[in-house]
Amino acid sequence: MDELTTRRSVPLEAGAGPDNPPCPACGEPLFGWLADEDRLGAPVRRCESCGLGIVGESAGTEEALHALDRLGDQERARIVNRASLACSIGGAGWAGLVPGVHYLFTVEAVRRLIAQRDQVVRRRRWVPGASFVQTWQTLLNSVTFGHNVALAALGSRPAAPAHEPWQRRIDALASVVLAIPAAIVAVPVELLGALFRNGAVVDLRFELL
Numbered sequence: 353m354d355e356l357t358t359r360r361s362v363p364l365e366a367g368a369g370p371d372n373p374p375c376p377a378c379g380e381p382l383f384g385w386l387a388d389e390d391r392l393g394a395p396v397r398r399c400e401s402c403g404l405g406i407v408g409e410s411a412g413t414e415e416a417l418h419a420l421d422r423l424g425d426q427e428r429a430r431i432v433n434r435a436s437l438a439c440s441i442g443g444a445g446w447a448g449l450v451p452g453v454h455y456l457f458t459v460e461a462v463r464r465l466i467a468q469r470d471q472v473v474r475r476r477r478w479v480p481g482a483s484f485v486q487t488w489q490t491l492l493n494s495v496t497f498g499h500n501v502a503l504a505a506l507g508s509r510p511a512a513p514a515h516e517p518w519q520r521r522i523d524a525l526a527s528v529v530l531a532i533p534a535a536i537v538a539v540p541v542e543l544l545g546a547l548f549r550n551g552a553v554v555d556l557r558f559e560l561l
């Protein structure tokens with residue numbers, strides 16, 4: 353066993369176990385990221401190697417590839433990037449945590465996944481409009497009781513509204529009053545993310561090796 357293999361095997365052996373199943377993209381152990389919340393239905397784990405996030409349990413690589421293909425087709429995908437600056441800032445308030453989502457992709461996780469069907473990422477492209485919206489909603493989530501309230505009001509995605517009527521009224525008001533300030537903050541945050549190749553939404557094109 354060479355030195356590199358020895359070094360790589362240490363975290364696997366140290367971290368693997370029932371609470372830390374292997375990442376379906378790269379095989380490294382998954383670690384807890386977010387606690388169980390009503391709107392997600394299960395705790396969220398993440399891979400500290402490729403960045404893939406998983407809500408609940410994973411059935412493995414095939415399931416993850418199917419989830420990826422539903423974001424495009426077998427030659428392209430548009431991912432909401434879990435390695436984005438917006439996600440780092442938002443944490444549990446990240447707008448990518450949509451009810452019903454199972455896999456939370458990163459460019460590196462996609463690269464590792466599609467390598468298993470002999471594909472490579474040929475091109476990656478930051479999607480400015482969708483990224484600003486994503487970051488804007490993430491910032492608003494930090495001040496509302498519910499989650500993704502503003503985008504749901506615009507009809508663009510399902511929300512997890514607050515439980516109490518008075519909380520929902522405050523959320524509606526906050527989303528209106530803070531819409532423009534959040535947009536003003538979202539611009540530099542997203543530009544910075546894009547500059548460091550950590551934009552919020554990324555288009556990927558694949559090709560066979």
Ligand SMILES: [Zn+2]
Pocket residue numbers: 375376377378379380399400401402403404461
């Ligand atoms: Zn991984």
